[in-house]
Amino acid sequence: MxxxxxxxxxxxxxxxxxxxxxxxxxxxxxxxxxxxxxxxxxxxxxxxxxxxxxxxxxxxxxxxxxxxxxxxxxxxxxxxxxxxYFSGPSLGKFLKTEELSEHIANELLLFLKEIEELGFKRIDCMLRHVFIDAQGNLKVIDHVNAFTKSRPFPKKLFQGLDNLGELDKFINYVKNIDEEMYLIWKNSKTLSRYFT
Incomplete structure (x- = not known):
């Protein structure tokens, strides 16, 4: 040590x-x-x-x-x-110069499903806590409150993507990848305002 x-x-x-x-x-x-x-x-x-x-x-x-x-x-x-330690830009920085791809959208979706399966109460992430490597794989940091703060829907993720103009693209990818999750999010009070 x-x-x-x-x-x-x-x-x-x-x-x-x-x-x-x-x-x-x-x-x-x-x-x-x-x-x-x-x-x-x-x-x-x-x-x-x-x-x-x-x-x-x-x-x-x-x-x-x-x-x-x-x-x-x-x-x-x-x-x-x-x-x-891993190098690579945060997803927020990455999306300022690159467009959201279906691969990254799928990675985000897989991450959110996995943390729910792990029993997290906070099913969310902020773009500045998501890092992307050269292969487009994600690592997510800052999990202090994962088991204590309840957030059953990815509100901060949606807000961050919306601020960068990438939310509609993410929602469309999710609709194609996992329609069941798309409908759950669309019908939630927390996220419904993001769906047109």
Whole structure:
């Protein structure tokens, strides 16, 4: 186990920030629960201000350890987890220059079905938490609240795709790939406004 205690983090009302980074690890992200640093070509560490959040995300990664959509978990401690690092743009950045393909739509649909099968309460993802590799495969991060926050429909995913003008295309792909899911979403109060 590497000692991450020398890295000092702080938290304001919105984000966990790195105050001291004596190892000069590359900071690759920070959010409400933790800050993430790249510690090797294939690994990163997420540091949490609240150890409960570390335990929650570790639990999710253990439950989803067989899923190709989740980063591999290598190590954990009271306030950190070491997991797989993968390069590639977030789906939000990718879709600013590329169009949504049927392959990516199918990947999103498979991910949403898989997390429902895993027993997640939050059946959703934000575009900035979805990464796409060179082969068009997806990895999804930031799962702290997967078992605690209830969101049975992909509201944030729909909002993100709508903001980029890609939602209608996604909905049409879903209709062709999985008409049953299309009808469930169309008939839900949460998502019905996105269907014409």
């Amino acid at each position: 590497e000692d991450f205690n020398s890295i000092i983090i702080s938290q304001n009302s919105k984000k966990v920030n790195i105050k001291e980074n004596p190892n000069n690890y590359e900071i690759i992200g920070n959010g409400a629960q933790g800050a993430v640093l790249k510690i090797s070509p294939d690994r990163c560490v997420k540091l949490y201000k609240n150890s409960t959040h570390a335990n929650m995300e570790e639990n999710v990664l253990r439950v989803a350890s067989e899923s190709r959509f989740f980063p591999k978990l290598y190590e954990s401690g009271e306030n950190f987890i070491v997991m797989e």
